[in-house]
Amino acid sequence: MRNTMLKVQPISGALGAEIAGVDLGAELSDATIAEIRQALLDHLVIFFRDQDLPPARFLALARHFGTPIEYPFVKGIEGFPEIINVAKLEHETVNFGGVWHADTTYLQAPPMATLLVAREVPDAGGDTLFANQYLAYETLSEKLRSLLAEMRGVSSSAKADASRTREDRIRSDGSAEARKLLVAEHPAVRTHPKTGRKALYVNRAHTVSFAGMTEEESAPLLEFLFRHQIRPEFTCRFRWTPGALAIWDNRCAQHYAVNDYAGHRRIMQRITLAGDVPA
Numbered sequence: 669m670r671n672t673m674l675k676v677q678p679i680s681g682a683l684g685a686e687i688a689g690v691d692l693g694a695e696l697s698d699a700t701i702a703e704i705r706q707a708l709l710d711h712l713v714i715f716f717r718d719q720d721l722p723p724a725r726f727l728a729l730a731r732h733f734g735t736p737i738e739y740p741f742v743k744g745i746e747g748f749p750e751i752i753n754v755a756k757l758e759h760e761t762v763n764f765g766g767v768w769h770a771d772t773t774y775l776q777a778p779p780m781a782t783l784l785v786a787r788e789v790p791d792a793g794g795d796t797l798f799a800n801q802y803l804a805y806e807t808l809s810e811k812l813r814s815l816l817a818e819m820r821g822v823s824s825s826a827k828a829d830a831s832r833t834r835e836d837r838i839r840s841d842g843s844a845e846a847r848k849l850l851v852a853e854h855p856a857v858r859t860h861p862k863t864g865r866k867a868l869y870v871n872r873a874h875t876v877s878f879a880g881m882t883e884e885e886s887a888p889l890l891e892f893l894f895r896h897q898i899r900p901e902f903t904c905r906f907r908w909t910p911g912a913l914a915i916w917d918n919r920c921a922q923h924y925a926v927n928d929y930a931g932h933r934r935i936m937q938r939i940t941l942a943g944d945v946p947a
């Protein structure tokens with residue numbers, strides 16, 4: 669396949685676009701990379717089908733968009749510390765990422781974006797949902813938006829719903845730091861450094877409280893926000909096929925891996941890209 673003009677087709681009214689007309693394993697021109705970057709800013713998550721991206725090419729592709737970093741709890745695959753296996757095997761019951769989240773918000777500088785490539789997928793099931801956090805923010809009342817402007821969310825790596833989703837992978841590929849507790853505080857609403865738009869930045873998987881408030885005091889408002897931020901009209905759903913690739917922007921989108929393929933295996937590989945401190 670030769671690189672040609674990209675064809676960008678939105679997959680829902682809220683976010684997400686499928687891009688055709690590019691072979692991501694080939695040399696990419698600066699113009700093509702710029703177009704893909706712009707599509708990511710415009711659509712928050714972008715998808716490509718039928719890509720031939722063995723690990724070295726996958727990593728080379730990721731480097732066009734940022735600096736790959738290591739995931740703190742799971743070791744990378746042989747020879748590629750920045751690439752982790754996101755797998756669920758036939759006998760496993762819990763899937764990695766099966767709670768709404770933006771990636772690793774318990775880091776001081778959470779990753780700006782993530783690339784996920786499908787290696788093996790079930791015949792049916794194992795889709796990923798995404799939710800637009802600009803829309804989540806913009807649809808709150810003015811009063812709540814001004815209240816949230818003053819608030820910071822505390823993220824912890826130990827929140828039970830999320831930590832149990834990585835247990836199988838820690839058992840198979842856990843890093844030396846796999847049991848470390850990581851905690852970070854970020855604005856509840858962050859401004860995207862490239863688009864200048866504001867996005868809601870709390871998430872069910874990792875946010876445990878608001879800074880200066882107890883978990884019990886924080887819970888009612890957090891629970892409202894967790895429900896609000898994933899309303900169906902803010903979401904899209906991607907059906908994976910082998911060789912499909914997603915790139916999402918963690919600064920303005922959340923995602924959720926659907927666990928509906930009991931008895932089947934799903935093997936993906938993931939790279940996260942260094943981000944800045946949310947402001």
Ligand code: SIN
Pocket residue numbers: 754764765766782784795796923924925926936938
């Ligand atoms: C993740 O949360 O990074 C994994 C998403 C998926 O497997 O669909």
